[in-house]
Amino acid sequence: MSKPIFEARDVSVTFNVGRGRNKSQVHALKKVSLDVNEGEIVGLVGESGSGKSTLARVAIGLQKQNSGELFYAGQALPKVRTLEDRRKMQMIFQDPYSSLDPRMSVKQAIFELLDTHNVLPKEKRLDRCKELLSLVKLPESLLDSRPYAMSGGQRQRVAIARALSLNPQFLIADEAVSALDVSVQASIINLLSDLRDSLKLSILFISHDLAIVRLLCDRVNVINLGEIVESSPTLSLFDNPQHAYTRQLISAVPKLDAIVRNAN
Amino acid sequence: MNAMNSGAMTSNVLEVEDLQIVARIAGRDYIAIDNISFSVAEGHARGLVGESGSGKSLTLRAIMGLLPANVRVTSGVIKFQGQDLLAEGGKYRKSVLGTGISMVFQEPSVALNPVMKIGKQITDSLMQHSDLNRKQARERAIDLMDQVGIREASKRVDDFPFQLSGGMKQRVMIAAALACGPELILCDEPTTALDVTIQAQIIELFKKLRSELKVSLLYVTHDIGVVAELCDAISVMYSGRIVEQADDINKVFSHPRHPYTKALLSAIPRIDGPIQRLKGLDNTGPSLTQRSQELAPPMTNVEPGWQIAPFEFADLDALWSASSHE
Amino acid sequence: MSTSLSLRPNILSRLRGFRVNNFRLYLGIFIIFVVVAMAVLASHLTKFDPISQDLLNTLQGGTAEHFLGTDNLGRDVWSRLLYGGRTDLFLASIAVLAPFVIGTVVGAICGYFSGWVDTLVMRIADVVVAFPFYVLVISLVFILGNGVGSIFIAISLVSWVAYARIVRAETMIVRSKEFIEAAQTGGISNQKIITRHVLPNVITQAIVYAMSDIVLNIGVIVTLSYFGLGIVPPTPDWGRMIAEGQQFLAGGYYALTILPALAVVITSLGLSFIGDGLAVALRVKR
Numbered sequence: 001m002s003k004p005i006f007e008a009r010d011v012s013v014t015f016n017v018g019r020g021r022n023k024s025q026v027h028a029l030k031k032v033s034l035d036v037n038e039g040e041i042v043g044l045v046g047e048s049g050s051g052k053s054t055l056a057r058v059a060i061g062l063q064k065q066n067s068g069e070l071f072y073a074g075q076a077l078p079k080v081r082t083l084e085d086r087r088k089m090q091m092i093f094q095d096p097y098s099s100l101d102p103r104m105s106v107k108q109a110i111f112e113l114l115d116t117h118n119v120l121p122k123e124k125r126l127d128r129c130k131e132l133l134s135l136v137k138l139p140e141s142l143l144d145s146r147p148y149a150m151s152g153g154q155r156q157r158v159a160i161a162r163a164l165s166l167n168p169q170f171l172i173a174d175e176a177v178s179a180l181d182v183s184v185q186a187s188i189i190n191l192l193s194d195l196r197d198s199l200k201l202s203i204l205f206i207s208h209d210l211a212i213v214r215l216l217c218d219r220v221n222v223i224n225l226g227e228i229v230e231s232s233p234t235l236s237l238f239d240n241p242q243h244a245y246t247r248q249l250i251s252a253v254p255k256l257d258a259i260v261r262n263a264n
Numbered sequence: 265m266n267a268m269n270s271g272a273m274t275s276n277v278l279e280v281e282d283l284q285i286v287a288r289i290a291g292r293d294y295i296a297i298d299n300i301s302f303s304v305a306e307g308h309a310r311g312l313v314g315e316s317g318s319g320k321s322l323t324l325r326a327i328m329g330l331l332p333a334n335v336r337v338t339s340g341v342i343k344f345q346g347q348d349l350l351a352e353g354g355k356y357r358k359s360v361l362g363t364g365i366s367m368v369f370q371e372p373s374v375a376l377n378p379v380m381k382i383g384k385q386i387t388d389s390l391m392q393h394s395d396l397n398r399k400q401a402r403e404r405a406i407d408l409m410d411q412v413g414i415r416e417a418s419k420r421v422d423d424f425p426f427q428l429s430g431g432m433k434q435r436v437m438i439a440a441a442l443a444c445g446p447e448l449i450l451c452d453e454p455t456t457a458l459d460v461t462i463q464a465q466i467i468e469l470f471k472k473l474r475s476e477l478k479v480s481l482l483y484v485t486h487d488i489g490v491v492a493e494l495c496d497a498i499s500v501m502y503s504g505r506i507v508e509q510a511d512d513i514n515k516v517f518s519h520p521r522h523p524y525t526k527a528l529l530s531a532i533p534r535i536d537g538p539i540q541r542l543k544g545l546d547n548t549g550p551s552l553t554q555r556s557q558e559l560a561p562p563m564t565n566v567e568p569g570w571q572i573a574p575f576e577f578a579d580l581d582a583l584w585s586a587s588s589h590e
Numbered sequence: 591m592s593t594s595l596s597l598r599p600n601i602l603s604r605l606r607g608f609r610v611n612n613f614r615l616y617l618g619i620f621i622i623f624v625v626v627a628m629a630v631l632a633s634h635l636t637k638f639d640p641i642s643q644d645l646l647n648t649l650q651g652g653t654a655e656h657f658l659g660t661d662n663l664g665r666d667v668w669s670r671l672l673y674g675g676r677t678d679l680f681l682a683s684i685a686v687l688a689p690f691v692i693g694t695v696v697g698a699i700c701g702y703f704s705g706w707v708d709t710l711v712m713r714i715a716d717v718v719v720a721f722p723f724y725v726l727v728i729s730l731v732f733i734l735g736n737g738v739g740s741i742f743i744a745i746s747l748v749s750w751v752a753y754a755r756i757v758r759a760e761t762m763i764v765r766s767k768e769f770i771e772a773a774q775t776g777g778i779s780n781q782k783i784i785t786r787h788v789l790p791n792v793i794t795q796a797i798v799y800a801m802s803d804i805v806l807n808i809g810v811i812v813t814l815s816y817f818g819l820g821i822v823p824p825t826p827d828w829g830r831m832i833a834e835g836q837q838f839l840a841g842g843y844y845a846l847t848i849l850p851a852l853a854v855v856i857t858s859l860g861l862s863f864i865g866d867g868l869a870v871a872l873r874v875k876r
Contacts, residue, residue, distance in 0.1 A: 047460065047461065098767045099769050099772050112786070113777075159772070181315035181316050182531050190542060209460075209533070211532075214534075254463075254467070
């Protein structure tokens with residue numbers, strides 16, 4: 001259970017901003033370390049500009065780190081990822097209205113990955129599509145639908161199905177539910193939690209929403225200004241936050257139960 | 265239906281009665297808002313809650329007279345201080361917009377003019393409605409900025425919007441909304457674009473304004489948590505209708521009566537209380553063109569000041585069947 | 591809620607993801623169809639050779655034989671209009687192809703990768719744009735010498751820039767979409783991302799522009815011929831017809847100038863309608 005599937009060690013990222021005289025450096029990540037164990041959902045919580053999305057992009061290989069290393073199942077991930085590396089981990093993006101090509105049907109989107117990686121015999125690929133749709137609880141009838149004909153929740157399910165198509169063991173969800181309505185959001189959270197159980201997935205769940213993280217994650221890392229300020233098991237983080245910033249974050253969340261308790 | 269607040273001693277700043285809004289799409293009319301009625305009592309705050317497509321923003325825009333070209337109010341009354349805003353082609357509305365009623369938008373970075381100093385933007389409407397000179401207006405702007413918690417207001421009054429953070433911009437928007445001393449502020453998701461810590465500060469600010477200035481709020485949001493913190497009355501919208509509303513928000517939160525309200529409340533992850541699996545839905549109701557075009561049956565009183573819509577209207581079915589696999 | 595105002599989402603639009611609404615598109619297609627058909631079927635629509643002179647019957651008005659009359663060399667105006675259209679339309683359409691392809695590919699590559707290649711190409715584009723279009727084309731044809739080939743090269747050298755800029759801007763918008771990143775994390779090669787995800791989403795703008803570019807090309811070709819550059823006489827062409835007809839305007843022979851000018855206007859109008867219509871029809875639903 002406690003074998004790490006993904007580790008980031010002392011990852012730093014700096015961005016150059018401005019030109020000429022105004023040129024300066026922004027430290028998006030400062031020696032960030034984090035690990036995700038097999039079958040675990042680990043939260044990464046922070047506000048905008050905290051560096052949480054940068055870490056997601058580094059982890060998935062969309063952004064190169066200036067220093068530090070990444071490991072998958074104990075082995076260092078190379079700076080240039082091979083197709084095999086890509087199959088190990090996939091990402092779910094924030095905006096389901098932008099993460100699917102508007103000109104591609106569900107089938108085309110999934111086939112694109114299956115064809116590129118070519119690990120499944122051709123005749124089994126359509127069955128795999130159907131299997132994936134049922135995994136994310138979508139009807140098969142959506143196979144030929146294009147994104148415009150689907151709701152936000154359906155699109156996000158398609159994005160998840162696509163991410164799962166190559167059987168990755170590790171998923172990165174970058175604000176994957178924050179663009180959705182609450183009731184739809186709840187069903188996607190449930191789906192992720194179910195998938196973790198049924199597929200033994202490990203998930204790095206990146207969010208600004210502490211309440212969701214509390215519900216879904218086993219452990220939580222709090223990130224502020226490019227540094228992880230606190231990392232603890234979910235229950236102890238919320239019951240007994242150690243860092244001042246964590247306390248500030250938790251107290252800032254509007255509380256529904258408080259008012260219900262007041263009423264009673 | 266306007267009897268709902270009459271029991272209280274306070275009068276209503278805003279009364280919406282049997283408002284119906286129709287949208288014309290592809291040459292056909294669809295009912296977008298179906299006979300809704302609610303009111304905002306003086307000094308009170310009503311949260312208008314719903315998910316996307318529920319019609320909450322459209323309702324707010326109808327009050328402001330900012331409806332898109334293909335959308336129109338077909339019947340109903342919108343009264344501000346007892347006078348109909350829609351009468352005489354909106355002549356009265358024109359006279360109270362900016363003075364009696366003002367608005368705070370979701371995206372302060374879009375709502376502010378990037379090439380105008382913030383002090384000037386705050387007093388823009390004030391200059392229109394009063395004969396303050398420039399110096400007095402500037403003083404007033406600094407006052408207002410103080411009031412909304414912008415530190416060193418006398419220095420920042422000449423800043424441009426790009427020099428401010430998102431939270432500060434929203435404070436500027438609120439200062440501008442306060443400039444003419446309005447009785448009612450219409451809020452369209454004013455904290456949705458902000459981080460939680462900033463959101464908490466803005467909510468505190470609204471609370472302070474409510475207690476100090478006795479200003480009334482109509483607060484449109486999808487975030488029930490924010491409503492719980494800030495509002496004392498609530499109307500829950502679904503699919504162009506109000507399904508449940510109460511003058512006392514606690515009643516709805518502790519004993520929701522309508523299935524949709526229940527569903528919504530059980531879909532919200534809580535920061536405190538027990539950790540339990542959420543109940544999710546797969547959609548937020550039928551799209552405008554697929555809704556039942558029958559008129560909504562009238563709401564019934566659970567008790568005075570607490571009303572629900574009948575459960576059995578057709579559109580809910582889609583919702584339950586979609587969520588049945590959960 | 592959706593406030594889209596498309597007129598009638600019919601079955602075709604549902605099937606193809608298209609928004610087919612428009613009268614303008616059909617009108618444009620109709621006009622261009624007629625014009626092209628007349629140019630292609632020229633030999634069936636007239637029995638006169640457009641370049642054979644008949645010096646006994648010059649400057650005639652409409653007669654039973656020559657129903658649009660003859661010009662100063664006794665050539666049949668109707669037949670010159672038809673064959674002239676053939677020259678101009680053919681050349682204008684061909685001259686659109688190379689800039690379209692070059693500009694689109696260059697624009698997509700620049701927009702997708704950015705970096706120094708992008709900077710370099712865009713500086714070159716800036717230089718090209720710095721000169722007035724007509725001045726540049728006319729000087730190029732002047733240098734390269736008269737003839738169809740010169741026109742073709744001159745137009746290609748100048749007008750790829752417009753496509754490159756349009757496609758580059760569109761590509762940069764598309765590149766910021768998450769579906770591009772999703773493809774990258776899926777291990778899909780840059781080349782495939784450009785051909786499968788970028789181009790289909792940006793090419794619409796280029797196609798729409800191409801329609802107005804044909805109009806522009808007709809204008810260029812006609813102008814060049816008007817100045818005696820480009821198409822070599824006696825090849826019939828609308829520009830030269832206008833130029834030659836001009837000297838007889840004073841004598842009251844208006845038709846010699848007005849008819850080819852009208853042909854240019856009608857053709858341009860048709861293409862513009864198609865361009866506008868396509869812009870609506872190809873808009874992808876999101």
